[in-house]
Amino acid sequence: MSKGVFVFALIIAYVGSTLAAGGVFVSKEEASNYLTREKRANSGFEEFAKGNFEQECVEEICNYEELREVYENTAQTNAKWDELTRQCENMSPCNDIGTDTCQNLWSSYACHCHAGYTGVHCETDIDECAGEHECVNCVNTVGSYTCACDQGYEGDFCTEDVNECDNDVCENGDCFNTDGSYICLCDAGYQGTNCSQDIDECQQNETCVHGICINGIGTYDCVCSTGYEGDTCNDDINECENFDNLCQNEGECVNDVGSYHCACASGYTGSDCSQDVNECDLNLCPEGSQCEHGANSYTCFCPDEGCGASVDTQLQQAVDP
Ligand SMILES: *[C@@H]1O[C@H](CO)[C@@H](O)[C@H](O)[C@H]1NC(C)=O
Numbered sequence: 001m002s003k004g005v006f007v008f009a010l011i012i013a014y015v016g017s018t019l020a021a022g023g024v025f026v027s028k029e030e031a032s033n034y035l036t037r038e039k040r041a042n043s044g045f046e047e048f049a050k051g052n053f054e055q056e057c058v059e060e061i062c063n064y065e066e067l068r069e070v071y072e073n074t075a076q077t078n079a080k081w082d083e084l085t086r087q088c089e090n091m092s093p094c095n096d097i098g099t100d101t102c103q104n105l106w107s108s109y110a111c112h113c114h115a116g117y118t119g120v121h122c123e124t125d126i127d128e129c130a131g132e133h134e135c136v137n138c139v140n141t142v143g144s145y146t147c148a149c150d151q152g153y154e155g156d157f158c159t160e161d162v163n164e165c166d167n168d169v170c171e172n173g174d175c176f177n178t179d180g181s182y183i184c185l186c187d188a189g190y191q192g193t194n195c196s197q198d199i200d201e202c203q204q205n206e207t208c209v210h211g212i213c214i215n216g217i218g219t220y221d222c223v224c225s226t227g228y229e230g231d232t233c234n235d236d237i238n239e240c241e242n243f244d245n246l247c248q249n250e251g252e253c254v255n256d257v258g259s260y261h262c263a264c265a266s267g268y269t270g271s272d273c274s275q276d277v278n279e280c281d282l283n284l285c286p287e288g289s290q291c292e293h294g295a296n297s298y299t300c301f302c303p304d305e306g307c308g309a310s311v312d313t314q315l316q317q318a319v320d321p
């Protein structure tokens with residue numbers, strides 16, 4: 001390879017890498033230095049003192065042939081050439097985590113960082129949250145950042161309202177989505193944010209006013225005491241209207257709250273007036289006579305041996321009082 005062709009190839013490589021690297025480390029100024037120096041080389045390399053050139057060759061770009069002329073020894077030249085052109089491989093200077101690629105430059109190197117990293121060696125995590133961002137709650141992470149959305153919001157920047165109703169969040173009720181939240185209107189018998197809790201109606205006063213309350217999931221039952229009816233056992237049953245023949249022997253049925261009673265006709269007794277009153281217990285017959293009771297009546301009579309004359313008159317009065 002002639003010197004001219006080699007230099008041309010270096011320029012191509014250099015320009016290409018500069019474009020790819022976005023101009024890291026080697027500036028336009030350095031590039032023009034190189035071109036200037038190339039002119040001098042063309043005008044006569046031999047005129048430079050070797051010591052001078054060794055320094056220049058390291059500080060600026062030269063080619064292998066030029067280096068060979070400085071060292072006049074292949075092993076030394078190779079070692080120096082390696083040192084000047086392969087720093088990425090020899091030193092691994094870039095941070096392992098933050099670096100995308102390491103680029104060899106003349107007597108140098110350039111670290112090209114992954115997104116989220118910066119620094120000469122890509123060793124520094126960029127705090128994206130410190131700069132401008134659209135995130136509602138920005139949390140910086142190593143190499144990146146996240147938006148920690150408030151409950152009820154989603155999306156890359158936490159700006160979208162979550163429609164909780166899409167997930168049947170109200171277990172026993174109707175769901176209404178709101179900005180950042182939702183509201184459940186519970187069915188009867190349920191309570192709580194998500195209408196998931198059973199209401200124990202039996203813990204409330206007067207759920208079953210005259211009866212026993214039995215709680216169920218989402219509901220309850222009242223088992224009413226005798227004499228009451230209705231959902232809350234608060235309705236009096238009118239037994240006198242609902243049932244026939246509660247009172248015997250023409251007794252009158254009288255409704256009471258929660259019960260009834262019978263007003264018995266004269267001569268009868270008992271809760272249903274079925275018992276005949278034993279009038280003989282009242283000792284209404286005169287001394288010496290005998291008593292025999294009947295339905296609402298009694299009879300006083302004299303035994304075979306007789307009562308005595310005075311009793312006859314009293315008997316008349318007692319039978320027909
Ligand atoms: C209501 O449902 C949501 C979504 O399932 C849940 O995150 C929340 O903890 C529930 N709230 C209650 C009080 O159970």
Ligand SMILES: *[C@@H]1O[C@H](CO)[C@@H](O)[C@H](O)[C@H]1NC(C)=O
Nearest residue numbers: 200201202203204205206207
């Ligand atoms: C139920 O009634 C009792 C006694 O009258 C009262 O102390 C209590 O506060 C009431 N409870 C409710 C939930 O109304």
